[in-house]
Amino acid sequence: MVKRSLSIAGWALLACMTGVAHATPPACGERLLPPSPGAATGQRPITAHDLIELRDFGTMFDTSRRPSFSLSPDGRYAALILRRADPERDDYCFGVMLVPLDGRADPRLLDVGGEFIQAVTDPYGVTGVPSGLPVTEPPVWSPDGTTLAYLRRDKGQTQIWRVGLDGAPARQITQLTTEPRNLAWSKSGSILLFTTRRLFDAGVDEIEREGRSGFLYDERFWSVAYSRPTPRLPLPTEINALDLATGGPRIVTSEQAAILRGERSMQIPAEARISATSPSAGLAWVASERADRPRGPTLLRVQAAGKELPCHGEVCHEPIAGLWWNAEDMLFILRGGNADNGGRSALYRWRPGAEPGPRLLLDTEDFLAGCGLAGTSLICARESATRPRVLVRIDPGTGRSTTVFDPNRQFAEVRLGKAERLTWTDRDGVRTYGDLVLPPDHKPGQRHPLIVVQYISRGFLRGGQGDEYPIQLLASRGYAVLNFNWPAEAPAAAATGSDEAAQRVKVSNWSGRRRIFTALEAGIDTAIAKGVVDPALIGITGLSDGASTVQFALINSTRFKAAIMSTCCDDPNAVFNAGPGYGNNVVKDVGYPPAGSDGRAFWRPQSIAVNADRLKVPLLMHLPDGEFRMAQEAFAALRSHDAPVEMYVFPDEWHTKHHPAHRLAIYGRNIAWFDFWLRGLESDDPERSAEIARWKLLRDASARAL
Structure with missing residues (x-):
């Protein structure tokens, strides 16, 4: 083991x-x-x-x-x-x-x-x-x-x-x-x-x-x-x-x-994030458009025969994921997917100096x-x-x-639900996308409970960030699943010179979290508009930044009826539970309230512990033993107000859980949790009888507290 x-x-x-x-x-x-x-x-x-x-x-x-x-x-x-x-x-x-x-x-x-x-x-x-x-x-x-x-x-x-x-x-x-x-x-x-x-x-x-x-x-x-x-x-x-x-x-x-x-002594610019050299000493590299904005947009630059050649069009701008020169001085350019381009990858070819610009070879989701x-x-x-x-x-x-x-x-033998790429723009003009997966036996006119999975959607849809929410397994149980890809950060954050400065912008009035959640709500509305989702039965999940979005969603929205988190929590005491290094950083560099101060106004939009008296959405937490202490304040506060919350701690685990046995247990319990709270279904697995009995008690206690 x-x-x-x-x-x-x-x-x-x-x-x-x-x-x-x-x-x-x-x-x-x-x-x-x-x-x-x-x-x-x-x-x-x-x-x-x-x-x-x-x-x-x-x-x-x-x-x-x-x-x-x-x-x-x-x-x-x-x-x-x-x-x-x-x-x-x-x-x-x-x-x-x-x-x-x-x-x-x-x-x-x-x-x-x-x-x-x-x-x-x-x-x-x-x-x-x-x-x-x-x-x-x-x-x-x-x-x-x-x-x-x-x-x-x-x-x-x-x-x-x-x-x-x-x-x-x-x-x-x-x-x-x-x-x-x-x-x-x-x-x-x-x-x-x-x-x-x-x-x-x-x-x-x-x-x-x-x-x-x-x-x-x-x-x-x-x-x-x-x-x-x-x-x-x-x-x-x-x-x-x-x-x-x-x-x-x-x-x-x-x-x-x-x-x-045996590396050649090419003069590759120090600011280059990606670079490639050709057999004839040509050079291609990607760097920030502006030296004073290292976190801002990037630009492809190409040098051939000793002079820089202009590169025009969107292919020359971010997100450039790879560069290669072949033996004939042909440059290949890979653009990766991001929130603005709907998560699409594209491959181009270009012979600089001999051709006016890159030519598209492949465009794909x-x-x-x-x-x-x-x-x-x-x-x-x-x-x-x-x-x-x-x-x-x-x-x-x-x-x-x-x-x-x-x-x-052998995976081709498995029956899968259909996946559809959805793109949208929210009310603030922010663009992003997600992948909507429906049950394999979906029929026109059916509306399914929706599970939101976060926060990167690219490639094979397995289990979201951290692989704890089995998308196709949920679909096979009758759920629609929206795998949400978070939007790009706001221009004000991208314009800063460091990650700490960007985080300070995002934490101010929790603007970064509001930006993500506004985009997520627009994605949910897009899925509902397709007529395949029951808007009264929506669950939400998340790990890491996705878990922070779960917190914000439960506090600032009433549309979610059940939730599961893989890490937790952004709370006043949790900030300092991690140690002086983390606590000092988020206070000094990011803008969190210092220890001992009255920070309730700051924490009100985000903290589960501060809002525990009014939160009644059933919440399941599967936490690693390397981080679970950050959830203790939230868990205790919810329990003290008879909120339906249950927390499991997995041994020898860290931010991303890697034990196969743990993943199997988490898959099964997550599905059982949503079945119970969203659909009123009780697992007939004898090994879950104790769980179901506890969840019934949580449901009764929560009902009495209302």
Whole structure:
């Protein structure tokens, strides 16, 4: 089962890379290999296991700057780390998958095994806080294309492994006691470069010594999760060079690493967010339109034959997600989806200097989650609303897309509800979009209860942000589901010079939250106007920023009849429960009321605790043990006023929950909650009898309190 591992200093609470006990490699090999294609009838009802046990590579946050796969130097293969969850065993299977791009041979596993490597963050001055998201660095290719290097974690420690394409077993090539990241080969193929943060480990040891005389309570504390401080920032990242002949690593400078990688000394502008160089020394890059507005709109700039060429039209403006030059100096430009363009991806080609401007190749609602150039073709990770991620080849002449790797071919057998992209403009002129999914057996004239899922809608519609609200499973139960994509931030926030300054704009009169909620209400009205939604039966869900919108919705609207949150809450005490670093930041830089002040007027539009005396919407909370303390004030306040609220705390979880068994439990309880409160249906599952009995008591107590 998944378990919380010890850090290298034996410190359980700073287990930054949670270990996962995994199934034996032979069993995992069977689970990872894509099944033989069957008849795609689309008639089998969907189950929770169909969603949880999908074969995955990468995450919904992948980009062309951080893709989920790597391409061999000769363009013949793609390599990726494939994973698959097993909720019964509460584990994952991992494997290194080699995908021939010509379609003439089946994909094959080069290595099977390993544990979940968890990404960490450094929020508000504290360090090494797990996020719950996986580290998804793809394998990296040796310059001669014969060997792959990759990260693999076993027994609680991540090491560097290598495997060849010749069928020989994979082998571990490091004995590290700290966490490696960001693998890269030297140009010669004799050295592997990687990064570490050794001072984090030294900081853990120092904190152990500090504990003998007591921990000073200061900005190092993330007290919502830990009862001790974290290592103090700054923690520099070292670049290590591992000599593959001797096995000895040494620390090198960034300049030395660039020389080892054989990088050309191109004068790439420091402000460039994305850049690409052509074989003839042409340069394309994306940077802010105005240097004094680093968070503002971006612009594509192109330089060829020593001079900058103008780029006109919307393709030259944000959101530009990727740039590539081929051997013939053809520039490919990928525009990503955003709230203003209805979430559409578009691919263009342009030969600067020889053609007047970019030409459209492909325009789609699908999510192109990172691409790479293989010969003359682009290889992209692609998802649609009803199809999980696949690898595709895109013809640069026609834009035609051909699937080269589908790890979930069996999913075509599942009966799904129809998904429709809705776009709208709210009363303030703010544009955004959402995806509306109806039950598979929907008939004209039917109106269904509506569930709102948040707050990014792109690619495969699985479970919203955090994957806790199974969209197609809800649709199969008779719900309409609106997966809402939040709008762009207001121009006043975008014009600021920092995230803190932007947040101060959004917090003033809660204008940022009002902007999001106004757009959401317009989306709900758009769905209702289609005649497929029962406006009297609407539920709302959310994690993180989506959970903040749930709070605002329950306080400032009466249209929602049930709610579920995956994190919680924005409340007066919660601000300081996270620790001095977070508390000082939101007071000094963002504009929250300081501790001890009367901030009720500030909190009235947003805080559940401040409004608990008038909130009666049934609220279910599924919270990680790494954050649940921020919900204690809201939970206690609601209970004291007989509001129907129930809270579950999941062990060894962080902002995004990663345990397969927990996700299975959450899926089931979320559906049962909405069935009970929106439709008056009681689960006949004997294992839910105690839950249903409690919910009846909550319903009765709430009715008496009205």
